[in-house]
Amino acid sequence: MSEGRTTSGPVADHAVAADAISAARRLPHAPIAIVGAAAVLAFLPALGLPAFYDSLLYLILSWIVLATSWNIFSGYAGYFSFGHGAFFGTGLYTSATLMARFDWPFLWTLPAAAACACLLGVALGAVVFRVKGIRGEVFALLTLAVTFVLGTIVGNTPLDGGSGVSLASVPIPRIGPTPPATFYLLALAAATLALLLSWRIAVSRLGAGLFAIHDDEDAAEVMGVPTFRYKLAALAISCALAGLAGGIHALFLNYVTVGEVFTIAVPLTVVLMSVLGGTRHWAGPAVGAVIITLLLYSFTAADLAVAGKAAVGVILIAAILFMPDGILPRAQRVFPRGKRPPLARAAVASEAPRTPAPAATVARGDVLLRARGVAKSFRGVRALAGVDIDVRRGEILGLLGPNGSGKSTFINLVSGRLVPTAGSIVFEGRELTRCAAYRIARAGVARTYQIPRPFRHFSVLDNVALAAMFGGGGAAEPAAARRDAMTWLAFTGLQDKAHAQPDELNLHQRKFLELARVLAARPRLVMLDEVLCGLTASEMDDAVALVRRIRDQGATVIFVEHVLHAVMAVTDRVVVLDYGVLLAAGPAAEVMRRPEVITAYLGQPYLPGHPPDTELAERPGA
Amino acid sequence: MSGFALPSATLLAQSILSGIFTGALYGLLGLGLSLSWGLLRQINLAHFAFAFLAAYLCYQLAVLGVDPLLSLALIVPAFFALGAALHAAMARFSITPLNSLLLTFGLTGIVEAVIQAIWTADFRKLESAYGAHRFKIAGLFLPVPELITLLVAVVLSFGTWAVLHYTDFGKTLRASAEDAPIARAFGINQGRNAWLLAGTCSALAAVAGVCLALSFTLAPSQIYAWIGVVFAAVMLGGPGRALAPLAAGVVIGVSEAVTMAVTAPSWAPLVSFTLLIAILLLRPGRVA
Numbered sequence: 045m046s047e048g049r050t051t052s053g054p055v056a057d058h059a060v061a062a063d064a065i066s067a068a069r070r071l072p073h074a075p076i077a078i079v080g081a082a083a084v085l086a087f088l089p090a091l092g093l094p095a096f097y098d099s100l101l102y103l104i105l106s107w108i109v110l111a112t113s114w115n116i117f118s119g120y121a122g123y124f125s126f127g128h129g130a131f132f133g134t135g136l137y138t139s140a141t142l143m144a145r146f147d148w149p150f151l152w153t154l155p156a157a158a159a160c161a162c163l164l165g166v167a168l169g170a171v172v173f174r175v176k177g178i179r180g181e182v183f184a185l186l187t188l189a190v191t192f193v194l195g196t197i198v199g200n201t202p203l204d205g206g207s208g209v210s211l212a213s214v215p216i217p218r219i220g221p222t223p224p225a226t227f228y229l230l231a232l233a234a235a236t237l238a239l240l241l242s243w244r245i246a247v248s249r250l251g252a253g254l255f256a257i258h259d260d261e262d263a264a265e266v267m268g269v270p271t272f273r274y275k276l277a278a279l280a281i282s283c284a285l286a287g288l289a290g291g292i293h294a295l296f297l298n299y300v301t302v303g304e305v306f307t308i309a310v311p312l313t314v315v316l317m318s319v320l321g322g323t324r325h326w327a328g329p330a331v332g333a334v335i336i337t338l339l340l341y342s343f344t345a346a347d348l349a350v351a352g353k354a355a356v357g358v359i360l361i362a363a364i365l366f367m368p369d370g371i372l373p374r375a376q377r378v379f380p381r382g383k384r385p386p387l388a389r390a391a392v393a394s395e396a397p398r399t400p401a402p403a404a405t406v407a408r409g410d411v412l413l414r415a416r417g418v419a420k421s422f423r424g425v426r427a428l429a430g431v432d433i434d435v436r437r438g439e440i441l442g443l444l445g446p447n448g449s450g451k452s453t454f455i456n457l458v459s460g461r462l463v464p465t466a467g468s469i470v471f472e473g474r475e476l477t478r479c480a481a482y483r484i485a486r487a488g489v490a491r492t493y494q495i496p497r498p499f500r501h502f503s504v505l506d507n508v509a510l511a512a513m514f515g516g517g518g519a520a521e522p523a524a525a526r527r528d529a530m531t532w533l534a535f536t537g538l539q540d541k542a543h544a545q546p547d548e549l550n551l552h553q554r555k556f557l558e559l560a561r562v563l564a565a566r567p568r569l570v571m572l573d574e575v576l577c578g579l580t581a582s583e584m585d586d587a588v589a590l591v592r593r594i595r596d597q598g599a600t601v602i603f604v605e606h607v608l609h610a611v612m613a614v615t616d617r618v619v620v621l622d623y624g625v626l627l628a629a630g631p632a633a634e635v636m637r638r639p640e641v642i643t644a645y646l647g648q649p650y651l652p653g654h655p656p657d658t659e660l661a662e663r664p665g666a
Numbered sequence: 667m668s669g670f671a672l673p674s675a676t677l678l679a680q681s682i683l684s685g686i687f688t689g690a691l692y693g694l695l696g697l698g699l700s701l702s703w704g705l706l707r708q709i710n711l712a713h714f715a716f717a718f719l720a721a722y723l724c725y726q727l728a729v730l731g732v733d734p735l736l737s738l739a740l741i742v743p744a745f746f747a748l749g750a751a752l753h754a755a756m757a758r759f760s761i762t763p764l765n766s767l768l769l770t771f772g773l774t775g776i777v778e779a780v781i782q783a784i785w786t787a788d789f790r791k792l793e794s795a796y797g798a799h800r801f802k803i804a805g806l807f808l809p810v811p812e813l814i815t816l817l818v819a820v821v822l823s824f825g826t827w828a829v830l831h832y833t834d835f836g837k838t839l840r841a842s843a844e845d846a847p848i849a850r851a852f853g854i855n856q857g858r859n860a861w862l863l864a865g866t867c868s869a870l871a872a873v874a875g876v877c878l879a880l881s882f883t884l885a886p887s888q889i890y891a892w893i894g895v896v897f898a899a900v901m902l903g904g905p906g907r908a909l910a911p912l913a914a915g916v917v918i919g920v921s922e923a924v925t926m927a928v929t930a931p932s933w934a935p936l937v938s939f940t941l942l943i944a945i946l947l948l949r950p951g952r953v954a
Contacts, residue, residue, distance in 0.1 A: 124764060175947055181709060181763060185897055186946045189939040192894050196936045206932060308890060312771055319768060354779035360772030364765050 074243045074326070082236040089225035098224035102296065104337045105231035106289055110310070111317040111329035112238040113285030116245060117278040118315075119323030122258030123179065127168075127187025129310035130194045131283040133302075134161040135290025137198055140209045140300045150217055154291040161287025162280050164194075169279045173272055179261075188308065195306025208301035216295065227296045234292060235330075238285050242326040245278070249513055252522060254278055255324070256510055259499035266459050267565065268485035268514030316356070320363045322370025324501065331371055412437040412600050413458070413569055418467035419624075420453050427453040429624040430467060435569065440591065440601040442611045442618035442632055446644055449621040451604045452494070455571045458602075459491045460484040471569065488516035490567035494574040496554035498546035504557060505529050505542040508564045515565020529564055536560040536590065552583045559590060563597075570594060571602040576610055588614050608636070620644065673927045676805050681927040682920050687812035687881075689899075689919025690819040693912030694877060695892060696900045697823060698870035704906015705843040706863055707763050708756060711893065712770035713871045715777035718889050720745055720875030722785055725792045725884060734794050735814075738876055742869045749868025750861040757860065774889060782886045789883045796880060811880035818877055819912055822870065827908035839863060843906060894935070895922075898942040917941075 089098060110132060118125045135157035142148040142156060168190060172178050178186060198204050220226040245251045253274045256264035265271045294300055313336065314329070321332030336356065343352025367374045413435040420428045428450040435441050443451050456462040458469055460481030469476045476484055490511075498507050508529035513522065533539045536556045541549060549557060555575050562570050572591065576584050588610050595601050605611050611618060612632050620627040620635060622644040628635045635641060673681070699713045720741050727737040752773070761769060800809040830836035842849040842856050850856055878884075899918050903910025918941065922934040 171947065178946065181703075181767070182901075182946060184764075184767070185901060186943060188894065189898065189942045189946075192935050193939045193943065196933060196939075200930070200932050308893060315768065316771075350779045350782045353782075354776045357772040357775030357779070360775070361769050364761070364769045364772070365759050368765065 075240055078236060078239045078243065082232055085232055086229065089220045089222070089228060092221075095222055095224045098220075098222065098228040100341060102224065102228045102231045103341070104334055105228070105235040106293060106296075107313070107317060107333040107337050108235045108330045109231065109238045109285055109289040111314045111321070111333045112235070112242045112326075113282045113289070114311075114314040115318045115323055115326075115329040116242055116285070117254075117275070117282035119318050119329070120245070120251060120254040120258065121275055121278055123275070124184045124315065125187040126184045126308065126311040126315070127191050128286055128314050129306050129308070130187070130191040131161040131165055131286035132290040132293075132310055133191070133194065133198070133305040134164050134283075135287030136294045136297075136300060136305055137203055137209075137290075138287070139291035139294040140211060141203055143211055143214045143295070144209050150214060150295050153294075154288060157291030157294075158284040158287040161290065162284035165279045165283030166276060169276045173275050188311065191306050191308075191311070195302050198306065199302035204300075204302050206302075208299055211295055211298050211300065214295060227292065230292050231289075234285070234288050237288075239326065239330060241281060241285070242329075245281070246326040247522065249522065250274060250277065252506075252510055252513060255501065256499050259501055260497055262461065263493070263497045263499070264510075265481045266461060266485060266491060267511050267561070268482045268516075269510075270480070270482045272480075316360055318370075320360070320367075320371060322372035322374075325370070325372045328370050328372045335371075410437050411435070412472065414468075414470045415454075415458075416468050416470075418454070418457060418469060419465045420450075420457060420462060421465050426624050428457070428464075428621075431621065431624070431626045433619055433626070433629075435600060435602060436617075437568075437600055438595070439616040440595050440603055440614055442615035443602055443604045443621070444606075444611065444618050445621035445627070448623075449644075450624040451621055452573060453624075454621070455491055455573055455602070455604065458484075458569075458571065459489060482514070485514065485565065486516055488566070488568040489571070490515060490562040490565040490569070491571040492555075492558040492562055492573055492575055494577060496546075496551075496558045498549075498554060498557055498561075500546060503543050503545060504538060504549070505533065507546065507557060508532055508560045511561040512564040512566075516567050525564075529560075532560045532564045535563060535593075537586075551578055552580075552586075555579065555587065556590070559587075559594070563594060567599055569602070570599045571604070573604050574606065576605055576607045584610060612636070677927060678924070680806055681923040683806055683808070684812075685920035685923030686916055687809075687816055687919070688923065689916035690812075690816040690912065691874065691877060691881075692896055692899045692915030692919055693823060694815065694819040694874040694915075695871070695896045696903075696911030696915055697819075697826065697908070698867035698874070699896065700900045700903065700905045700907065700911045701826070701863065701870075702867040703900065704904070705839050706753070706860055706867075707843075708753075708761070708766040708770075708864075709763055710770050710867065711767060712752070712773040712777065713867070714889050714892055714896070715774040716745060716748065716868055716871040717875035717878060717892075718781060718884065718886070719777055720872035721792075721879035721884055722781055722790070724876045724879045725785075725790055728792050728794055728879075734792065734796070734876055734880060738873065741872045741876060745872035746865040746869040749871075750865035752868070753861050753864030757857070778886045778889055785884075785886075787886055789885045791883045792879045794880065809881070811877075814880060815877040818873060819915075822873065823909050823912040830908050835859070835862075840906075895938050898938045901942055902945055 085101075088101070110128065114125065114128050117123060138160040139150075139153040139157040142153040143150060148156075168187075172183070172186065199206050203209075216223045216226055218226065220229045245254070253264065253269040253271070256267070256269055257271055257275065261271055290305075317332035317336050318329040319332070320335065321330065322328030336359075339355065339359070340352055343349060343355060363371075411434045413433075415431065415433040417430045417432065418428055419426070419430045431450070431454070433454070443454065445451050453462065457464050458471075458476065460476065460479055460483070464477050467477070471484075471487060471489060474487060476487075476489075479487070498504075499510065502510065505526060506529075509522065509525040512525040512528040512532070530539065530542065533542055536559050538553060538556055538560060541553060546554065546557065555578075559572075559575065562572075575587055575591070579587060584607065591601060591603065591614055603611070603615055615632050617630065618632045618635050619629040620641050627644055628638055628641050695714070695717060699710060702708050702710045702713070723741055723744075724734050724737050727740070728734055756766060756769065794811075796810045796814065800807050801813075802808070828836075830840060838849065838854045839859055841852070842854055842859060846856065882888075895918060896915075899911050899915040902914035902918065918938045921937045921941070925937045926934050
């Protein structure tokens with residue numbers, strides 16, 4: 045079998061992180077390697093190296109914690125934050141204040157530092173994630189602004205008082221033989237924790253959800269990823285680790301000032317480290333942290349701080365130009381290990397011939413989805429003006445109408461992407477109109493997009509596995525989800541493309557990938573938005589046959605389509621929308637003959653006296 | 667700590683005035699940044715480094731006896747070329763907006779190192795014929811360098827606005843920013859437009875740098891001091907709009923100055939960034 049991997053270009057290897065779904069199976073080495081390395085490094089102070097080595101190693105480990113913690117949220121989910129200084133600083137000042145003012149012992153302040161930073165992150169996220177459209181540069185600069193506000197407040201209140209906090213009188217616990225060794229061992233523990241968490245998240249459902257959010261947040265939510273909760277969880281973990289690093293650093297510095305903490309330097313350094321190492325791999329930021337810290341240090345040590353600054357700049361530029369994905373993904377491309385487990389092939393051989401079992405016993409006839417008086421307005425434009433539609437269990441219902449008649453709006457309302465202005469939508473006795481989109485997906489509703497929206501950095505297999513993991517079927521764990529996904533790829537005839545990237549598929553294959561994703565979610569209601577659009581005649585026949593098979597294996601289908609012969613062939617019933625109102629409903633052959641339907645599609649019949657250009661013209665605004 | 671003390675009317679008026687002057691410099695620094703972000707989709711952190719490089723060049727020329735305003739004739743074309751070249755390099759590698767931020771940060775580090783290597787990390791102050799002069803009107807001081815900055819900021823902002831709205835070049839720029847593929851289909855030469863605009867943005871940074879040199883002491887580390895507040899001004903106004911940075915800059919400058927007069931100078935950053943956070947949360951659609 046020709047693996048997508050061998051034929052694929054550079055894009056294929058974007059998938060390193062997405063393939064973390066599979067990494068869970070083949071990489072139990074990762075945690076063993078992390079813990080093993082930590083255990084060996086823990087004996088270093090016993091060698092009695094000069095204290096300055098302990099301090100240098102402490103700095104490297106501290107940056108590993110910071111960069112890795114940043115990556116857990118910002119790298120995985122694609123929300124680049126420039127506010128890491130705020131969380132680091134919160135931990136630092138929490139620890140410093142507790143030690144200097146309240147005489148807490150150092151080690152007891154560390155959980156408090158992590159908790160305070162975590163709390164700040166959750167509070168920030170709870171507000172920011174509710175506002176749609178805060179992503180990318182806007183999120184980056186917003187978090188930077190938070191840093192400066194926080195820094196100003198800390199600097200002007202007794203927390204700092206503008207002159208800094210001295211911790212000279214705080215005793216350093218004797219964990220290592222010397223104070224620098226103690227800090228080294230603490231940072232080593234923190235780095236081990238950070239890397240284990242980072243790895244664990246990358247190979248878990250949480251990680252898969254975060255990577256999906258990175259690529260297409262709306263599509264992820266509609267496929268059942270609880271985006272708000274996942275982002276908040278990742279941010280909480282990220283901030284807690286940053287706070288922990290800050291808490292340790294407070295005593296290491298011994299003298300804490302606002303100007304050195306709440307700056308743009310901390311976030312830019314961690315972003316630099318993560319981007320350099322690779323943001324889609326759990327170990328990427330750590331690699332970047334080691335390189336950058338050693339580099340900066342070697343220049344400072346050689347009294348070439350200025351040259352060091354320039355060198356870091358040059359490295360950053362070179363890294364972005366020549367390794368936009370980071371060092372680790374690049375290295376993996378140059379030295380590919382036996383990465384692809386035989387899992388996929390085995391799955392094809394053993395399971396492909398078997399048709400998947402029906403998701404639910406088909407009891408045809410009763411109403412599965414009942415929409416009543418559903419209306420949606422966009423700032424005065426009425427897309428839907430109160431429609432009643434019943435979808436019966438087991439049927440293929442055609443949803444027709446000219447462009448702009450409200451078909452897509454209806455799908456967006458049912459899938460929870462939009463909230464209706466009025467009306468109710470009841471699915472299996474459950475009101476959907478106030479449900480979050482991911483809950484609707486889990487209740488058993490799935491949709492395709494007219495223009496396919498695969499997750500760009502996921503392989504075809506992982507695209508489908510994500511749906512299996514988060515959809516109504518709830519295949520829970522990544523490994524099981526991948527096995528399910530292989531079955532559905534076979535069902536749609538895409539099994540040979542399992543390890544290809546979506547970019548390598550043609551339109552026909554991308555449409556089928558959409559169908560495979562829908563199927564993997566094991567839905568009871570499938571909404572197909574113009575799946576035939578742009579296909580050739582023979583591809584259309586394949587697609588129509590597939591739609592029938594989707595129904596036969598247990599799902600009810602809403603079929604939005606303009607290709608009339610396909611509608612006639614495949615639907616049991618059609619409803620026609622026009623200008624947001626229901627125009628007609630009934631069997632396709634009968635409905636399409638009604639004069640009002642013909643008028644809606646083709647315009648008024650020519651009558652003498654009318655201006656000739658209205659003849660057969662498309663409706664205005666159509 | 668800072669108690670709240672109501673300042674006298676003269677002090678308040680002087681504060682507002684100095685806020686307007688500072689705001690004009692924010693606006694001038696923000697103008698090129700805003701154009702490049704809004705119209706080119708490139709967030710150019712190196713804008714600040716370019717401004718400081720221009721400021722130091724102006725300082726060096728002044729030491730050699732060249733009038734600061736006269737030095738613009740040399741500095742502006744040089745920075746136009748620099749900006750155009752940088753853009754050519756970024757276009758060659760098709761950089762995403764986020765990577766443009768990181769790449770220009772790297773560039774900032776390099777420029778900072780170069781400045782430090784040539785002029786050292788010490789503070790430098792340009793001594794010019796303008797620095798000493800100031801008018802006094804109705805008890806308020808109007809220093810000449812700040813007046814020049816205000817004048818330059820107003821003229822350049824309105825000039826840019828007029829170019830964007832009344833010339834074919836400006837219209838094609840705005841069309842390309844709104845929908846690049848369609849604009850290309852209509853025959854707009856985007857490659858040429860882009861390097862012209864990138865060059866202009868750098869030239870604007872250079873002008874802002876010369877104004878900066880007129881009123882402020884220079885140090886390499888000061889490059890970073892301006893980033894936060896100028897970004898706040900750009901985002902407050904919405905990137906890509908010619909008059910917005912000046913207007914937002916003056917709003918921030920005045921509110922900072924009044925905060926300083928009423929409480930303590932160290933509270934000033936709170937105002938601009940709280941304003942920024944509020945606008946981002948309330949109207950996120952306005953930016954990007």
